[in-house]
Amino acid sequence: MRHKFPLFLGFAAFLFFSCNRKESSTEDLSWLKNGIETARYQLKMTAEAIDRKNIQDTAVFPRSILNPVAMAHRAPGNWIDSIRLEKPKDWTSGFFPGSMWLTYEMTGDDTLKTEARKYTDLLAELQYYRGTHDLGFMINCSYGNAYRLAPESGDSMVIINAARSLISRFNPKKGVIRSWDFGTWTYPVIIDNMMNLELLFSAGKMTKDRIFFTISERHADNTMMHHYRPDMSCCHVVDYIDPAKNVIRQETYQGYSDSSVWARGQAWGLYGFTDCYKETKNKKYLDQARAIAEFIMNNPAIPEDLVPYWDYNAPDIPYAPRDASAAAVTASALFELSTLVNNGKTYFDYAEEIIKNLSSPDYLATRGSNNGFILKHSTGSYPHGSEINVPLNYADYYYLEALKRYMEIKKIDSRNLFSKK
Template sequence: MRRTLCIAICAMGLFAICSTSWAGTPKWFKNAVKTSNHQLLYMAEQLKEVQNKAYFPRTLKADGSYAMGKAQDWTSGFYPGSLWLAYEMTGDENLAKEARKYTNRLEEIQYYTRNHDVGFMMYCSYGHALRLKPEQKDKEILVNTSNSLCQRFNPEVGLIRSWDFGKWTYPVIIDNMMNLELLFWAYEQTGNSKFRDVAVAHADKTLRNHFRENMSSYHVVSYSVPDGKVESKGTFQGYSDSSAWARGQSWGLYGYTMCYRFTKNLVYLEAARKIAHFIMENRPSEKDYIPYWDYNAPDIPDAPRDASAAAITASALLELGGYVDDHKLGDSYIKYAENILKQLSSSDYLAKKNENKGFILKHSVGNYPGKSDIDVPLNYADYYYLEALNRYSGLKKFN
């Protein structure tokens, strides 16, 4: 088992605080961290002028103004999470102050049961808060959130229900793999096997039904109730039911890598490896690591890129590289992630200071078929970019 990465993972599954000196770090990395730090604080200052009860910046509208989300929006945890991650790398207390302010605005979500993405919303915010600057209530809030998420689990179907809208009887999306991290954490913290049992059941059945032979993933699989049989496989945000939606592939890669972290189940590790190979073998070109929004988009090479999918992939590969016994293979994952980070940190994707309204990355895609958030900055792209930078720093032992 490789340990170069694993030993740097702390109890929350993320990385310990890095020194702010960054001695010996490459120029591109230093610029990425400094730019990110500046952009997040710049955004915090800009948001003081936004008169809106929806507190959380999600993206930019066509007119260049902020598109804000309420606490109940699935993306609400990413801005406070980004602030925490930037604080972790720089030690800038201004970031921590803003992070705590936006994190506390999510407290009510601990009892929210109408969204399967409470893992994104709360673990990406309160999880980092608990790890970096804990307050007495943080752990209880996360455990309460875990109980709320479990209420969306139907034991007859064997899965956590994703959406409460649409034509599907019981829809489950590949994105839902990401919310299992909260449940695994809750099991480790409380010893209550319910949390682990729900997470494992969801991961196992998703692995059986969401993936094609080449380990590309369907976006939405719907099940009948109460027998839990598959009634349809398709997409909502991808190009077609048979295509490989780029961010969906990265959710799957990250999800099964994380599941292996908590369970050490080799089935999950093998799944993550195969998903990684699909992504790596289907990149745009030999030296281009940022996927198009869908691997089967009909207008490639003119299709929009998705920086968010690339950032999630980079973060996942940095972790996966520490888990495989084959050092050469593990190094290939880490090198691929490094190449993603270098490309995202270039002027093609990294915003200049005071531009992009404070968002860090450019050129992501939210929902192309829905004509929503196309070629725009997205808060979750920034979050996973910062997480990947953080993991890269821990791996390289910058000091």
């Protein structure tokens, strides 16, 4: 039977949660160690295989696996030849180095540190790239983790310059950062864009320039106003035709329909508003994050293992493809949210159940399999027939970030789990 998770908890629950943050000496953490060790093995295997492939350009960032049509045009080869490798300007380019940084942080493996720096530095040119709203994914996951864990000269300026490039896409009259430059929309903004505000907050703290916070908050405020429905589900795309006259259009691009709930979009929003509250301490963002969390946690379309179908309204549930990436993003966000409130045990417990399920054989790869990726069963864009029931590098990244946050909350010393290899 599905559990119901009330939004507000009592003081007793808070005390229980606080007392259980310390690692228990009798707690079985084998699932955690196996998940991180699997990540270490898979990431190193992939990096070594890419090196051996001796690629002559910058298409070295593993994103997913190739579709059957693309594979049909390739000569038979080993497993690395079936990986979808992208160049720096692909929106997912930051996740591979980011995953290596996170795994290095949890294991102390210097080989991963070296590889993470190598792939991070390949993204330096993006700091001046104004052709995408996804600079947060691309730079914050790579250079953001590099700056946090092993900073080198110039890292902070890459982050600051990338943030400046991102705010060049902000329209003061519409009050939002433009997402896409393709299609027939007037001024499209997708819920994913909430994730890129983290880059602006980082630059704001580095420079003490309030413009980064101001733009982030205006974008978040308008997203709250125009993306969300009364039940706190969100649409994927809002076309800001003329917001001054309240002329907007709510649509989808990767979801089932304009009125449905695309699972990863719901997770993006939860994560983004949680981060907005963490950085601004403005309670309206906390309220938004908690309401989004309640929608997810109490939704009858969520399966028993808490890994959602690609869309909450997919017509073929329970046979619809799952999206492990949405589950990983949700878990990471809920762990963070649990630390920002006095009654966060419900969020922690839900996120813990997600990552334990993602760490099971149903979703976690066997070492040496899954084309080097960590998680199985994600969905990229179902309506476009793209990346369905495959591994995705951003599922891996947010899974690892969720594991890291879990260890921090539980005060688990990684030195008790791992030795350097």
